[in-house]
Amino acid sequence: MVNRDNIENDISNLLQWYHKEGRILPWRSYWPKLTPPYHVFLSEFMLQQTGVSTVVPYFRYFLENWPTIQELANASIDDVTAAWAGLGYYARARNMHKTAQIISNEDGLFPRTVPELLKLPGIGPYTAGAILAFAYDAPSVVIDGNIERIITRYFYIQETLRKSKIELRPLYKSIIPKTHRSDFPQALMDLGNEICTSTNPYCGKCPLAKGCQSAKTENPALLPNRSVKKSKPVRKGQIFVIRAKAKNQDKDNYLVYRRDAKGLLGGLLAFPSHGWDEKEQKFDDTWRPLNIKWIELKPSITHVFSHFTAQVQVFTTEIDKLDNYNLPFNLLYYCNKNRRTPQEFKWMSDNELHLPKLMQKALKLVQNQK
Numbered sequence: 050m051v052n053r054d055n056i057e058n059d060i061s062n063l064l065q066w067y068h069k070e071g072r073i074l075p076w077r078s079y080w081p082k083l084t085p086p087y088h089v090f091l092s093e094f095m096l097q098q099t100g101v102s103t104v105v106p107y108f109r110y111f112l113e114n115w116p117t118i119q120e121l122a123n124a125s126i127d128d129v130t131a132a133w134a135g136l137g138y139y140a141r142a143r144n145m146h147k148t149a150q151i152i153s154n155e156d157g158l159f160p161r162t163v164p165e166l167l168k169l170p171g172i173g174p175y176t177a178g179a180i181l182a183f184a185y186d187a188p189s190v191v192i193d194g195n196i197e198r199i200i201t202r203y204f205y206i207q208e209t210l211r212k213s214k215i216e217l218r219p220l221y222k223s224i225i226p227k228t229h230r231s232d233f234p235q236a237l238m239d240l241g242n243e244i245c246t247s248t249n250p251y252c253g254k255c256p257l258a259k260g261c262q263s264a265k266t267e268n269p270a271l272l273p274n275r276s277v278k279k280s281k282p283v284r285k286g287q288i289f290v291i292r293a294k295a296k297n298q299d300k301d302n303y304l305v306y307r308r309d310a311k312g313l314l315g316g317l318l319a320f321p322s323h324g325w326d327e328k329e330q331k332f333d334d335t336w337r338p339l340n341i342k343w344i345e346l347k348p349s350i351t352h353v354f355s356h357f358t359a360q361v362q363v364f365t366t367e368i369d370k371l372d373n374y375n376l377p378f379n380l381l382y383y384c385n386k387n388r389r390t391p392q393e394f395k396w397m398s399d400n401e402l403h404l405p406k407l408m409q410k411a412l413k414l415v416q417n418q419k
């Protein structure tokens with residue numbers, strides 16, 4: 050059992066440590082300053098599933114181009130997803146844009162309660178708690194993976210994480226300080242990043258060490274007790290990169306199309322591809338979109354999506370630059386077997402291409418073999 054005085058001392062040490070050692074991030078303010086809600090909103094959507102160092106330049110780019118939520122709401126979804134290219138998990142960009150439009154219709158004012166925030170597309174309990182804490186200094190619950198680990202270790206919760214998750218919220222609430230509430234979760238996040246790391250907790254340097262129950266054990270890294278992770282299913286596919294040397298131009302051109310708005314990589318530019326089914330794929334020449342000589346590039350690509358791992362073979366070929374009317378019939382209908390109208394293809398040079406990560410990997414493979 051952790052003594053209440055120890056908790057208060059530890060939290061006070063944590064906040065002092067944070068003011069000295071915390072990271073400087075473009076969306077972060079230190080108490081008593083608070084971060085504008087739009088900045089919390091942008092950064093938290095980007096940080097879902099993506100690391101801080103990757104997000105920083107995207108955050109800056111979005112703020113430069115769309116400094117207010119109204120400007121983001123008025124932007125076209127194509128411009129927003131193009132700017133998002135490389136961050137992955139594109140449903141986040143679409144939800145962020147929809148939510149920006151809803152809030153913009155409310156004069157740009159964010160809701161101030163968790164239940165109201167949870168009604169907005171793409172906002173779950175963590176993001177709702179973060180907006181309220183970072184922008185309004187509210188005593189909301191903000192639990193990410195780092196904080197989950199620290200609370201579990203601090204209170205020495207031995208049950209599996211799946212069972213203990215429900216206990217973590219009241220424990221977190223019980224240690225929220227009376228002031229610096231905007232700093233508190235951010236301090237825990239930095240502590241989890243730098244000191245209470247998953248494999249090597251440095252308890253000797255930790256501001257929470259006095260009250261931490263795990264610090265008294267032989268190996269604090271044994272917690273949290275994770276139940277066995279299910280491995281993701283593997284789906285196989287093929288990507289076809291069709292290249293044309295443009296006359297009188299140095300740049301190569303690539304044949305791409307915009308995927309349908311719904312589904313995997315929805316609304317994004319892509320090369321023709323085939324497969325992606327959960328069932329085992331057996332590929333042969335009949336699946337290729339053009340009946341010409343293809344070169345298979347090695348090694349094949351592995352790319353992890355949120356709900357499956359893609360193993361992809363990449364093929365490339367070079368053809369004369371044709372317009373959409375002259376492209377062969379089987380290519381025009383290739384990218385969606387249910388399509389009743391022909392697919393619109395475009396030739397684009399590599400500096401115009403804003404491709405999602407998987408397609409970027411395929412392009413790199415092609416460019417490396419030249």
Ligand code: SF4
Binds near residue numbers: 250253255269
């Ligand atoms: S004392 Fe050790 S186990 Fe406890 S929170 Fe700090 S680093 Fe983590």
